[in-house]
Amino acid sequence: MALRPSQIATGESRPRFAELNNLASEKLGARILFATDDWFAVAENLLKDSEAEWREGEFTKCGKWMDGWETRRKRKPGHDWCIIKLGVAGEVAGVDVDTSFFTGNYVPRVSLQAATLTKEEENLIPKRKSEMGSEALEKDLVAVARLGSEKWQTIIPITEARPGYRDTCHTFLPSLCASTRYTHLRLNVYPDGGIARLRVFGRALPDVSQVSPSKVMDLVSLRNGGVCLAYSDAHYGHPRNLISPWAPVNMADGWETARRLDRPSILKEGADGVLQVAGWEWALFKLGLPGTVKGLEVDTYFFKGNFPDSCRVDGCFVSDEEVPDPALDGAPWLPILPSQKLKPNAHHDFSKKVRDIGVVSHVRLVMAPDGGISRLKVLGTANPSVCSASSSPSSVLISKL
């Protein structure tokens, strides 16, 4: 994926896995099941979708108010950890240990373990510390430490984190096992301290055996394994937001490009008086499950002065190892939805305009000329004969990004 000037200007070097979906998002349903200590600030803050904030001069009865997970300074051997249930089971390509604003109190080292737990195994995890007396806590710590220890794989070995200053607050760490389906994570911090957010980048892996070939589902949804592989511009909002399964909360929770600088030259009025737009932006998605598209919905909620003039959707089917070139005109792309006018702050159901092009593995959403779209739904039936081929490791996807 070529870097755009907006990305270069920040000087940020984000690994490619950080383009994937965040499986530890609170809105997606990720939860903290256990934490050894959260004296200064609770572990739930790790999962918040918003960026961490600083509140100057604000103190709680426990200490300085901090937006993250912060444990006490240990006065005995050992380390702190917490158990996270992912919002959806999937592959973990890597994480961002974000220590924003934790400077004299950031965690010096972290490691990450992952497991695939059944509901029964999950129920063995003790309740939160806050609901227990200290004696029970000590006993339960031992129980948690022993809990199916053979099930927990180290996916990130003990690694140094960095203090939460503006230029050092993000530590991106790749996973050693990027192609295993996990349900839970155990975040270890050595020995104690604070982390603002833990972003867990990966891709949901749907249980193909549970998918009915006759049921219409959203094939591109993050929850069903959809993933954004590339885009032409994401200046104000990343196109992965389009496939979030919750209702958009504001303009930042959508795909928004910068204003195209060539706008005066790309808008022309045809002889028939109809506006012709000769510039566009695109976003490429791999569907969670290949299937036949039966409906398309596009929302422009919150985009009022900056909704696109129009959009179209193309689709194609390629083998699991291939990534179609998103900038190509013509093959392998076929139109699923010809260009449609969009309205501001509105839901558009274009299902009646959808063309059947057979089984589709990837879709390309094109907006003209630029602007913002909040959600995309690709409704269809999964094709069971090609479903199994879709469970490829994200590492394949990532290397092609």
Ligand SMILES: NC(=O)NC(NC(N)=O)C(=O)[O-]
């Ligand atoms: N000033 C601080 O942040 N102190 C302590 N932390 C909080 N949150 O008060 C600490 O040293 O761990």
